[in-house]
Amino acid sequence: MTYRLPSLNALRAFEAAARNLSFKTAASELGVTPGAVSQQVKKLEASLGVALFSRLPHGLLLTVEGETYLPKISKIFEDLTDATEAIAPEINGKKFKLGICPKAMAILPPNWPNQLGKLKAHVRDAIQTTDVELLRNNEIDCLIRLGGGPYGELSLVTVERGEDTNEASVPLHFICKPGLADCRQSRAILEDLAANAAPCS
Amino acid sequence: MTYRLPSLNALRAFEAAARNLSFKTAASELGVTPGAVSQQVKKLEASLGVALFSRLPHGLLLTVEGETYLPKISKIFEDLTDATEAIAPEINGKKFKLGICPKAMAILPPNWPNQLGKLKAHVRDAIQTTDVELLRNNEIDCLIRLGGGPYGELSLVTVERGEDTNEASVPLHFICKPGLADCRQSRAILEDLAANAAPCS
DNA sequence: TTTGGAGGGATAGATTTCCTGAGTCTCCGT
DNA sequence: ACGGAGACTCAGGAAATCTATCCCTCCAAA
Structure with missing residues (x-):
């Protein structure tokens, strides 16, 4: 066979x-x-x-x-x-808990990600934090930050948000465990971030 | 999608x-x-x-x-x-040309593989030879031998034929190009060999 | 007729993935 | 205790894959 x-x-x-x-x-x-x-x-x-x-x-x-x-x-x-x-429901069906740092919140719509839309299927809730340890503890599934790092073996994706004409502008980052970087939830969140984050200042 | x-x-x-x-x-x-x-x-x-x-x-x-x-x-x-x-009929539908060494013939039924049966769908004809070069030339698609080798980059499968209680018994081998080792034809021939070869002596 | 953009094809070099080969470990049967 | 079987690890090298270019053809606009 x-x-x-x-x-x-x-x-x-x-x-x-x-x-x-x-x-x-x-x-x-x-x-x-x-x-x-x-x-x-x-x-x-x-x-x-x-x-x-x-x-x-x-x-x-x-x-x-x-x-x-x-x-x-x-x-x-x-x-x-x-x-x-x-x-692999842990990866594929689960709704994510997000961690968002305050500075990142500032460049996102007022109550993101709690809007109606595709994200509802992928996000359980979000807390305000900058603590990478929460990722390692599995208390959150991904962390959205402005700049920062390095993050060791964690996966980091930089969110696209238009032309970066300002050399000093800080990139918006999505950090998660390596196994989660490509999953359905992460892709949806990244897509939504790209669509909704304020352009580079 | x-x-x-x-x-x-x-x-x-x-x-x-x-x-x-x-x-x-x-x-x-x-x-x-x-x-x-x-x-x-x-x-x-x-x-x-x-x-x-x-x-x-x-x-x-x-x-x-x-x-x-x-x-x-x-x-x-x-x-x-x-x-x-x-x-992909070119690859998958082609009938094989077999090469069989005389010693291997001796442990196979009299006019194998020219019997009625599933093998007809996969085998064009068979010639008596021990020449591995014919494989490299594509003049035959696989070679059935008793023992022998090594065969370099060619694939070799040992045919199962019952309990091997005799330490000195020689294994029956099926040799072909690597790309053909897993194809439908090879599988059918191997299955037939396993069913029809005389048990280990 | 010229020009520019879109899209596919080829190639070299870099990168990532994959496999091997050797050494280690545990378990089991003798 | 010893040896064999089978799984794991790790380093290094082989192979597959991707990128970055450059080229080409076609089409449409001027």
């Missing part, structure tokens, strides 16, 4: 590219460069011995094989996500 | 290890060292935040989460294999 399988990275690249019919869009969805997507798709096609895309002079088109493959691969990714969330 | 996915390598390591309840067996199935399997499984557990195995003093046991995860992951690999075979 062994399996002969293409690489997962290559499949992800294919799936995103096929869904968007664009390497560029797929790349930004996956957080890599278009060249990487192009390479992965090419590798997949080589390993299968079948072309999945027709490269037209202007844009992409799925071949018959690609058209057949796409829905199956999408479904497999969904199944995998479901299976994974089923056993 | 993005997905949060564990690494495929880690999932394969988990699936093989869970199915065999042994890192060592899983490692030989995957063609890597036990250390690699151990590391991949550990990585997967870390990324999920859940233990999948109980490491007992003597041997492995699946945790509840592992027990839940295993059948779903196995099914996903099957689905992926099916989806891939459906669009």
Whole structure:
């Protein structure tokens, strides 16, 4: 019962590219460069011995094989996500407790994150703190701060908030345990932060 | 429509290890060292935040989460294999040319593999040879030998054929290019060999 | 016809991930 | 006590992957 399988990275690249019919869009969805997507798709096609895309002079088109493959691969990714969330509720289903430092609060909307919106599905509540130890204790799941650090083995993501024209401006940081950096909740929070934080001063 | 996915390598390591309840067996199935399997499984557990195995003093046991995860992951690999075979006939549908050494013929049924049966779907024909070079030239797809080796970067699978009570008995080997070791054809041939080869003398 | 933007393809080099190989440990059977 | 089996760790090297460029084609606007 062994399996002969293409690489997962290559499949992800294919799936995103096929869904968007664009390497560029797929790349930004996956957080890599278009060249990487192009390479992965090419590798997949080589390993299968079948072309999945027709490269037209202007844009992409799925071949018959690609058209057949796409829905199956999408479904497999969904199944995998479901299976994974089923056993890792700690990570995938849990609502986050946030820690926010006072200075960060100042550049966020008045009662963020307690607004109606997508964030409600991912955030339980928020407390005001600057204490990184609370992260290590699991008393909070992530910490939102202005500047600070370093944070050792903790993951740190800098929130995008427009053109930084002021050299002295302090970056807005999202800090969490490494295992949580890429999870659904963190992504939602980061997205919301990017949309709602005041631009760099 | 993005997905949060564990690494495929880690999932394969988990699936093989869970199915065999042994890192060592899983490692030989995957063609890597036990250390690699151990590391991949550990990585997967870390990324999920859940233990999948109980490491007992003597041997492995699946945790509840592992027990839940295993059948779903196995099914996903099957689905992926099916989806891939459906669009890549060049690789997956081809019938193999076998090379068989005379000594190996002696322990196989008189006109193996030219019998009616499942093998017909996977085998084009067979020639008598011991020449490994034919494998490298792609003139044959796999070679069945008694003993011999080493074969460098070629994949070697030892055929199971009952209790080996005789220390001097020579193992029956299936040799092919690494990329073909896990394909449907190889699996069918190995299964048939295991069923039809004379037991160890 | 020229020009500029968008998007895909290729390549080299850097980075990350992965695997190996050796050594260690515990448990078990003799 | 001893040796074998199997899992773990860690350092180092191999392999896969990504980035950063540069090139090319096509299209649309001037």
